[in-house]
Amino acid sequence: MSSFGFSADPLDPARYRQLLIDDACGGFVSFEGWVRNHNDNRPVVRLEYQAYEELGRKEGQRVLEEARQKFEISSALCVHRVGALEIGDMAVWVGVSAHHRDAAFKACRYIIDEIKHRVPIWKKEHYADGDSGWINC
Amino acid sequence: MSSFGFSADPLDPARYRQLLIDDACGGFVSFEGWVRNHNDNRPVVRLEYQAYEELGRKEGQRVLEEARQKFEISSALCVHRVGALEIGDMAVWVGVSAHHRDAAFKACRYIIDEIKHRVPIWKKEHYADGDSGWINC
Amino acid sequence: MIRIRVEFFAMLREHAGRANEDIETDAGTAAELYAELSGRHSFPAIGSMKVAINQEFADLDSRLADGDAVVFIPPVAGG
């Protein structure tokens, strides 16, 4: 199983984890991206993610398929939050199960790195001073 | 915070994860070791972990402190199960939170690798054919 | 003249004041269409712009065809 999706609701790691359980697997690695209270030393109070979901799902799915080809994994799942997020909210969850931990670690890292660089998602940060801005734009 | 411990009860990843939450952190990586239904192509039906807990806690704590010195992480936690385990049970949980994901991934990997090599824990596998054996002994 | 459906995201959506727009244009390529929209909506200069045509990544020099759905993709920032 490999699946990429977006969620407008808070992410639910316990539920996603269940989807990856496999008696043949000895290792499971997950990554969670959390909304930090600062960025480049600037206090952040909340933020907003906007995604081009149709293309994002395709590209996210391609990333997961690449991970399955590059590493010996059993299952992989990635869910990215969209909409308004508060400090401490989970922005993205990635989980990978595999027979051996080496593949699980490498695939999980590959997936989050590629997702961040390739999937059309944008982040607007709102700062403590009232300013706000789209990151990277 | 960094802490290593043993548990005779089933591991509880949702509870451990809570202990690592930090508003300054942007990344969280966790590893779970699951009891596989096979090892070297031999069907496994259950297994048993035994630990020299007094020294194990010291050595586990040393591993976590090393991880904190080597990588820029905020918190790290590792709990290893002892006693009788069934297929699919969680044998070990490692979690790391950090400002940035690179440190979280590297520290999590470092911790599980070192724990496996250095902490005095032994595993006895029980096979489908009725045989059993202590691994590595 | 061809008819193009453009969808805006992030900073482009804020500058355009809308999520999408149906436009009749003489633009031959995605890059030419972006220049036309930039003028109309006063888009700020954004480096490394990409484009998707009909829900697939495409080259900015790609020729546009009547009925294409076009999305300009500023640098992404997921995770």
Place this chain on the structure above:
Amino acid sequence: MIRIRVEFFAMLREHAGRANEDIETDAGTAAELYAELSGRHSFPAIGSMKVAINQEFADLDSRLADGDAVVFIPPVAGG
């Protein structure tokens, strides 16, 4: 003669048939004590044996002192 408290784990515990043992011995080092116990309990040959003395890892050539707590550590297999 010194008095040593030995604790057994894993395969050693199974072969000794007990979790610990108080022993009076002439062994000067941990390695000599292990040889003595191996004979008594018919321990199988185990490579890369380590030892802990008084709850810290130690060298197998370490001198033993009266009252020491000794644990022989076969190759570990956590995780």
